[in-house]
Amino acid sequence: MNNQPNTTSNSTNQSQTTQAPPYPTAAALPTQQAPKNIRFDFNEGCRVHLPLLEEAEGTWRIELTDLDTGNILFAQAGLNQALVRSSKRWYVRFGITIWQDSKAEDGKTTSTQVFSYAYDSKDKQVLIVFPVGTLGDTLAWMPYAARFAEVRQAQVTCAMSELLIPLFKDAYPHINFVTHDDVRAQKLTDQAYATYYLGLFFDDATCDWQPSDFRLVGLHKTAAYILGVNPKEEPAKISFSDEGRPIKEPYVCIAAQASSQCKYWNNPTGWDEVIKWLKAQGYRVICIDQKTVHGTGIVWNHIPYGAEDQTGSRPLTERARWLKHADFFIGLGSGLSWLAWSTGTPVVMIAGFSHPTTEFETPFRVINWHTCNSCWNDPKERFDHHDFLWCPRHANTPRQFECTRLITAQQVIETIKPLAHKR
Numbered sequence: 001m002n003n004q005p006n007t008t009s010n011s012t013n014q015s016q017t018t019q020a021p022p023y024p025t026a027a028a029l030p031t032q033q034a035p036k037n038i039r040f041d042f043n044e045g046c047r048v049h050l051p052l053l054e055e056a057e058g059t060w061r062i063e064l065t066d067l068d069t070g071n072i073l074f075a076q077a078g079l080n081q082a083l084v085r086s087s088k089r090w091y092v093r094f095g096i097t098i099w100q101d102s103k104a105e106d107g108k109t110t111s112t113q114v115f116s117y118a119y120d121s122k123d124k125q126v127l128i129v130f131p132v133g134t135l136g137d138t139l140a141w142m143p144y145a146a147r148f149a150e151v152r153q154a155q156v157t158c159a160m161s162e163l164l165i166p167l168f169k170d171a172y173p174h175i176n177f178v179t180h181d182d183v184r185a186q187k188l189t190d191q192a193y194a195t196y197y198l199g200l201f202f203d204d205a206t207c208d209w210q211p212s213d214f215r216l217v218g219l220h221k222t223a224a225y226i227l228g229v230n231p232k233e234e235p236a237k238i239s240f241s242d243e244g245r246p247i248k249e250p251y252v253c254i255a256a257q258a259s260s261q262c263k264y265w266n267n268p269t270g271w272d273e274v275i276k277w278l279k280a281q282g283y284r285v286i287c288i289d290q291k292t293v294h295g296t297g298i299v300w301n302h303i304p305y306g307a308e309d310q311t312g313s314r315p316l317t318e319r320a321r322w323l324k325h326a327d328f329f330i331g332l333g334s335g336l337s338w339l340a341w342s343t344g345t346p347v348v349m350i351a352g353f354s355h356p357t358t359e360f361e362t363p364f365r366v367i368n369w370h371t372c373n374s375c376w377n378d379p380k381e382r383f384d385h386h387d388f389l390w391c392p393r394h395a396n397t398p399r400q401f402e403c404t405r406l407i408t409a410q411q412v413i414e415t416i417k418p419l420a421h422k423r
Helices: 135-152 180-185 221-227 270-280 316-324 335-343 409-419
Strands: 039-043 047-050 059-066 071-079 082-085 094-103 109-118 125-129 155-159 176-178 194-197 251-254 284-287 293-296 299-302 329-331 347-350
Touching: 047 059, 047 094, 059 082, 071 082, 071 094, 125 135, 125 180, 135 155, 135 221, 135 335, 155 180, 176 180, 194 221, 251 270, 270 284, 270 409, 316 335, 329 335, 335 347, 347 409
Parallel strands: 039 194, 125 155, 125 194, 155 176, 251 284, 251 329, 329 347
Antiparallel strands: 039 047, 047 082, 059 071, 059 094, 094 109, 293 299
């Protein structure tokens, strides 16, 4: 979940059968060649193009299998000039077997196996596509893309926002980083052996884009399931020029803005009380949000009173420097929390709309279990990216946003105390 770079969404909503326009799409024909002009690849699932046969040559018969489970996923005979593709777009170690069936003069069918293939991405070009405009999601998913490259020994290209590439390109030198526009300009989809799309697929009831609903496994770990790697969490590696502490005094970084009101700390005096307490402990409090003011209609959220203003559309590498040298970071279920985690800085995360399993594990997670909570993880409550005031259970009632409104400053301060002046 993110608030930087500028975005109103932390996810990509796909239909079951069509790709959302912002994502680069697969080449029209599969990229890999096989005997008898058959073509295949693993871009947007397993795809096999069967060419035209003359009547005397017979027809094609094909079988797609999951080699790891032994399940036959698709079997069809009598095909001619057809494009066969799997419904599942996530990682499967597919097996492809193709026969040519023809009838002899005596009427008997002769079946000849012409192609058998087992998925193997070693040394192959694999494209992993991240949505653009999402800081937290990309930081959350990058370790799993790197793990895929290591485990599969593939030549991985990651397509993402140009704002994020500087954080990763030196930290992961074995991975090629490009923008979505680069993918199109360089026609990388025409070269790819396999392509995997990372996102939060809210309406994927048939699990075509993700093997398990992200609300069940966690925002970050959903990438592991899509890519078929170990879901053990780890912070993303990032690289940036570090010129040392930006200020000499002890300081704490905070981020109070979010892309939706449900993600804010909605206690009206919470930030003020915490900042007063931090200053009494001798800390300078630095706000590193992108925006000083954010909201919609009659609801606008301002930088907390008493915090020093370091907001603005600044390079993420600069944000990383501020975070690295802070004693700790206080934030929300947003992208800057993921960035702080990646710098090794202790993260105090104030969140009630999401269950703690949604984000990375931190011993300093603040949630009030006595209130309504975790609506984000409830598949019955479809998140509405266009409703800034989304509160599915208590909208327009006195209980709206109680999940964080009833998180007290006292609870946050008690969580902070073990961190104060420990670094």
